[in-house]
Amino acid sequence: MxxxxxxxxxxxxxxxxxxxxxxxxxxxxxxxxxxxxxxxxxxxxWITPAVLTSLQIDVEDYLQQNILQPIHGFRIGRMSANANDIDYPDGPVSYAIxxxxxxxxxxxxxxxxxxxxxxxxxxxxxxxxxxxxxxxxxxxxxxxxxxxxxxxxxxxxxxxxxEVAVTAKEIEFAMTASQQQACKVVAARPELYFCDDLQGYGWVVRKQNYLNIGLGREDNTRLSEHISNFCNFLKQQGRIPDDIPDKFHGHAYLxxxxxxxxxxxxxxxxxxxxxxxxxxxxxxxxxxxxxxxxxxxxxxxxxxxxxxxxxxxxxxxxxxxxxGKRAKTEVVATNPLIHALKISLGNSLLNTRWFDKHVVLNRWFLHRQQAPLVMQASAR
Ligand SMILES: Cc1cc2nc3c(=O)[nH]c(=O)nc-3n(C[C@H](O)[C@H](O)[C@H](O)COP(=O)(O)OP(=O)(O)OC[C@H]3O[C@@H](n4cnc5c(N)ncnc54)[C@H](O)[C@@H]3O)c2cc1C
Missing domain, CATH: 3.50.50.60 (FAD/NAD(P)-binding domain)
Structure with missing residues (x-):
């Protein structure tokens, strides 16, 4: 054996x-x-630069056979409101693999x-x-x-x-020449759109000629319907081609x-x-x-x-x-009034460029406040 x-x-x-x-x-x-x-x-x-640091990836070597799309900004908003373009001129803040x-x-x-x-x-x-x-x-x-x-x-x-899992669905496909032309998503600026009830968000990430579209939510009901609405929204906004494949794959995470x-x-x-x-x-x-x-x-x-x-x-x-320490108790349902207030406040905040950049992106999505973890000298 x-x-x-x-x-x-x-x-x-x-x-x-x-x-x-x-x-x-x-x-x-x-x-x-x-x-x-x-x-x-x-x-x-989508990975943050901290991942490359922790993995000690030799970028030149990686690029020889693989896609590493630098990201210099994000388009961010809600599905029923105007989105903000937030750019970072000082170098990549993330990568798409x-x-x-x-x-x-x-x-x-x-x-x-x-x-x-x-x-x-x-x-x-x-x-x-x-x-x-x-x-x-x-x-x-x-x-x-x-x-x-x-x-x-x-x-x-x-x-x-x-355990309450987030459920999500996505597709990633190689675009044809006409799909590439019709796709208005910029590779260096992925797009994030929050659901109006703030239970999740959808994304579109372009990696050279590949397009990745997906959506994840905290409640696990009607996910296919949410995905379908999201794709229709993106098409109406002229962000993605009309003829995308429809075989979305699902998964979950905690x-x-x-x-x-x-x-x-x-x-x-x-x-x-x-x-x-x-x-x-x-x-x-x-x-x-x-x-x-x-x-x-x-x-x-x-x-x-x-x-x-x-x-x-x-x-x-x-x-x-x-x-941090994990919460010991089960998650309790929020009072519907408090929940409605949170949604209203959250939606107003998501319309402001300051909140999008400094809270949603820098803190929540890029985790810029936390230095990368690297392997310490071995104890062996
Ligand atoms: C839709 C979606 C989008 C996401 N987007 C991002 C993102 O953009 N950026 C990001 O940082 N994270 C993202 N995540 C989370 C990310 O994918 C995971 O956190 C990450 O893959 C975890 O890595 P892992 O090695 O723990 O597990 P995995 O990558 O899931 O690897 C597990 C491995 O175990 C193997 N395995 C499973 N069961 C068995 C078995 N019974 N016997 C033998 N082998 C088995 C599988 O084949 C697999 O290779 C996303 C998750 C989802 C669902």
């Missing part, structure tokens, strides 16, 4: 980032993923042993050793399998029951404060979407996924087998120091 130091389930950005750090420190790491790469992941593919390229690049460079096209079928934990699918073994198992991660479920996550799942137990940790880490206001999940991988790596490197829950507890402490 193949025996490794660490088995990671999920080869997305969190799993491959963790693997890379551990491999660089001499550990034998394997990644198990049900898909073969390149694979698509439902995502707008294609997940099929980005995830494959990170996975390849991780240096881990890859078991792709391999779904988790069974798990056993005996004598401080995990056995996955009666085949792969390791003293430490890391769940990096995204929102529906089988390891999170094994640890007791109750999908859709006690915002950090809404997640209730435990992040660790004896011999097992969760990172990335499996732990439910996305930023509440924007839904950005790649940066928290990578930061959780860096924090997990530091804790793993400071320990050795057996990895008891007690020994790994610094992971939760450091995650709370970075992301």
């Amino acid at each position: 193949p025996r490794h130091d660490v088995l990671i389930v999920g080869g997305g950005p969190s799993g491959s980032s963790l693997a890379r750090i551990l491999v660089q420190q001499g550990m034998d790491v394997a990644i198990v993923d049900k898909q073969t790469f390149p694979r698509d992941k439902v995502c707008a593919g 294609r997940r099929c390229e980005f995830d494959t690049y990170l996975l390849k460079r991780s240096g881990a042993t890859l078991y792709t096209n391999t779904k988790v079928e069974s798990l056993r934990f005996e004598n401080n050793i995990w056995t996955l699918n009666d085949t792969y073994t390791a003293p430490l198992l890391v769940g990096a399998g995204g929102h529906f991660c089988p390891i999170a479920r094994h640890m007791g996550a109750k999908l859709g029951k006690v 915002c950090y404060t809404q997640a209730r799942r435990p992040m660790l137990d004896d011999g097992v940790m969760l990172i990335g979407d499996a732990a439910g880490l996305a930023y509440g206001e924007s839904g950005e999940g790649i940066r928290p996924a990578i930061e959780s991988a860096i924090i997990a790596a530091q804790v793993i490197l400071a320990n050795s087998s057996p990895y008891t829950k007690q020994a790994l507890s610094a992971y939760v402490e450091q995650m709370e120091a970075r992301f």
Whole structure:
């Protein structure tokens, strides 16, 4: 039976980032993923510069085969009002990537042993050793399998029951020459439009000749109808071509404060979407996924087998120091009057350029107030 130091389930950005750090420190790491790469992941593919810093991406190398679209501004507004163009003249404030390229690049460079096209079928934990699918073994198992991660479920996550997930749908497609002409979205300035009830927002991100259109909401009812209304709005405004494909793909994620799942137990940790880490206001999940991988790596490197829950507890402490403490109580429904007032106030604020730039963009979407996390010198 193949025996490794660490088995990671999920080869997305969190799993491959963790693997890379551990491999660089001499550990034998394997990644198990049900898909073969390149694979698509439902995502707008927008990342902040902090992500490139944390990943130590060599931009020249990345650009050789992949798209990295610099973003210098945003068009931002509500679906029933005029939008503001907010530009940042001093250099890119974000980038757009294609997940099929980005995830494959990170996975390849991780240096881990890859078991792709391999779904988790069974798990056993005996004598401080995990056995996955009666085949792969390791003293430490890391769940990096995204929102529906089988390891999170094994640890007791109750999908859709006690946790309020954001549900979203999107398409990404290569535009034909006539679609490129008809598309008025500027690649360096993605567009964000909040729903009038402020329960979510839609986006359009252009990456060279690819167009990504999507919408996510906190309530999970009538998502297809919201998407359809959003696309009609974009077409009426002349922002996107009339003949876009109609096969939208759905997915879900948990915002950090809404997640209730435990992040660790004896011999097992969760990172990335499996732990439910996305930023509440924007839904950005790649940066928290990578930061959780860096924090997990530091804790793993400071320990050795057996990895008891007690020994790994610094992971939760450091995650709370970075992301804050999670609310202990369930989310209670807001009084309808207060909710209506919030919507009215929010809608007025969203019309002002100052609020759009300094609060919505700089704080909520770009997280400029928080310096990137980088790997500290190893404890090994
Ligand atoms: C519509 C939408 C738009 C988004 N847009 C953005 C954005 O623009 N910017 C941003 O920062 N974040 C965005 N996010 C969030 C972002 O996509 C996630 O936070 C990010 O992908 C988390 O990375 P991860 O490595 O934790 O998980 P994932 O990227 O989900 O990777 C999980 C991996 O686990 C594998 N896996 C799953 N189940 C199993 C199993 N049973 N057995 C084996 N392998 C398994 C999967 O194949 C996958 O490769 C968006 C999310 C959605 C839904």
